[in-house]
Amino acid sequence: MDRLKVATIWxxxxxxxxxxxxxxxxxxxxxxxxxxxVFSPVVDAKEYPENVDVCLIEGALCNEENLEWLHKIRKxxxxxxxxxxCAVTGNVPTMRNALGLNNDVNVLDxxxxxxxxxxxxxxxxxxxxxxxxxxxxxxxxxxxxxxxLPGCPPPADRIKSLLVQVLEGKSPVLEGADxxxx
Amino acid sequence: MAAIxxxxxxxxxxxxxxxxxxxxAQEQGIPIPTLCHLEGVYDVGACRLCLVEVAGVNKLLxxxxxxxxxxxVVRTESERLRKYRRMTLxxxxxxxxxxxxxxxxxxNCELQTMACNQGMDHVRYDYCFPKWxxxxxxxxxxxxxxxxxxxxxxxxxxxxxxxxxxxxxxGRGARSHIITDMFQPWGTAESCTSCGKCVMACPxxxxxxxxxxxxxxxxxxxxxxxxxxxxEKKQWIA
Numbered sequence: 055m056d057r058l059k060v061a062t063i064w065x066x067x068x069x070x071x072x073x074x075x076x077x078x079x080x081x082x083x084x085x086x087x088x089x090x091x092v093f094s095p096v097v098d099a100k101e102y103p104e105n106v107d108v109c110l111i112e113g114a115l116c117n118e119e120n121l122e123w124l125h126k127i128r129k130x131x132x133x134x135x136x137x138x139x140c141a142v143t144g145n146v147p148t149m150r151n152a153l154g155l156n157n158d159v160n161v162l163d164x165x166x167x168x169x170x171x172x173x174x175x176x177x178x179x180x181x182x183x184x185x186x187x188x189x190x191x192x193x194x195x196x197x198x199x200x201x202x203l204p205g206c207p208p209p210a211d212r213i214k215s216l217l218v219q220v221l222e223g224k225s226p227v228l229e230g231a232d233x234x235x236x
Numbered sequence: 237m238a239a240i241x242x243x244x245x246x247x248x249x250x251x252x253x254x255x256x257x258x259x260x261a262q263e264q265g266i267p268i269p270t271l272c273h274l275e276g277v278y279d280v281g282a283c284r285l286c287l288v289e290v291a292g293v294n295k296l297l298x299x300x301x302x303x304x305x306x307x308x309v310v311r312t313e314s315e316r317l318r319k320y321r322r323m324t325l326x327x328x329x330x331x332x333x334x335x336x337x338x339x340x341x342x343x344n345c346e347l348q349t350m351a352c353n354q355g356m357d358h359v360r361y362d363y364c365f366p367k368w369x370x371x372x373x374x375x376x377x378x379x380x381x382x383x384x385x386x387x388x389x390x391x392x393x394x395x396x397x398x399x400x401x402x403x404x405x406x407g408r409g410a411r412s413h414i415i416t417d418m419f420q421p422w423g424t425a426e427s428c429t430s431c432g433k434c435v436m437a438c439p440x441x442x443x444x445x446x447x448x449x450x451x452x453x454x455x456x457x458x459x460x461x462x463x464x465x466x467x468e469k470k471q472w473i474a
Contacts, residue, residue, distance in 0.1 A: 142358050143329070146338060149333070191363070192358070195362055204358070235336040235352075236339065
């Protein structure tokens with residue numbers, strides 16, 4: 055049987071969810087027989103492939119680049135998993151929204167002008183620094199999300215619980231200790 | 237007080253006619269989810285989590301403020317109720333800025349626990365991201381409006397257990413919020429006795445002891461129970 059094609063990506067988050075994924079420890083070795091990581095910050099692929107079975111998305115949507123990737127991933131992936139609280143709820147990155155619902159300008163003002171000791175000015179390199187979205191939102195506000203894996207970060211056991219259910223062909227249900235924000 | 241008989245989830249139960257549906261259900265060990273209900277203070281039906289179906293009534297009724305009546309037929313679990321409970325919870329999360337990961341009440345929060353118990357794995361509504369401030373002017377306690385669900389437990393314990401009347405609700409609709417005295421900083425509210433009952437009563441991380449950090453805020457409700465028992469039954473049981 056072909057191995058399940060799994061991708062992971064890291065948007066506006068702290069990479070803690072990916073760290074938690076690596077915390078699966080020896081289960082990663084079992085997993086290697088059943089899944090193929092086709093795209094991820096932990097592998098070297100540069101382009102997101104076609105026909106991916108499952109993509110774990112960490113982080114909230116913060117900038118145009120996140121959004122472009124998300125739409126590309128949606129087109130090329132069967133099941134999208136909102137991986138961790140930032141993807142599910144927006145979590146800490148959404149605290150930027152306290153600066154207003156259209157905060158793409160004033161958040162940069164706050165960071166690079168008001169708080170700057172030297173060289174005050176907003177970094178602007180077209181094609182290099184992605185444009186911020188007006189506000190930070192969880193990924194399900196932009197595309198259809200198939201599965202939700204909350205937690206900050208989701209503990210390795212919870213990730214395992216979800217992946218095992220996916221590999222068994224079930225439609226995964228997280229409950230009890232496996233369903234908790236924060 | 238007269239004895240009455242009503243039916244909850246196909247089970248016939250006896251009650252007194254002064255009791256609420258919630259009260260009867262709890263005595264019978266029938267779980268009804270609640271958030272604004274707090275033992276020892278009167279109920280206001282603010283959170284709508286305890287909605288139940290009553291035969292012959294089209295709308296859903298809050299169990300905490302609905303009096304039990306002779307022959308009443310109540311249902312506490314149904315697809316419709318689960319749908320509305322989940323919707324209510326999602327709206328509570330979408331209305332303010334609840335960031336569990338960095339909240340003082342993480343792991344000790346009734347809203348968080350309720351969401352998990354009701355199977356809420358995400359919020360289907362767009363988050364509002366309203367602008368709310370924190371009040372850190374009191375020397376011992378803090379109030380973070382971002383985490384408030386307007387259950388008014390703090391207002392009720394302040395008025396009816398402590399008798400201070402410091403806390404109130406101001407504003408309307410989505411801009412409703414808890415205030416102290418004449419809408420002034422908590423630290424300058426002269427009626428506040430700094431008793432901390434509001435902090436003990438709060439279901440979320442909206443009221444907290446200053447200096448507590450993420451996941452540190454645990455409530456001690458036994459102190460409220462102690463006072464209520466002492467007052468109502470004249471029993472000083474620690």
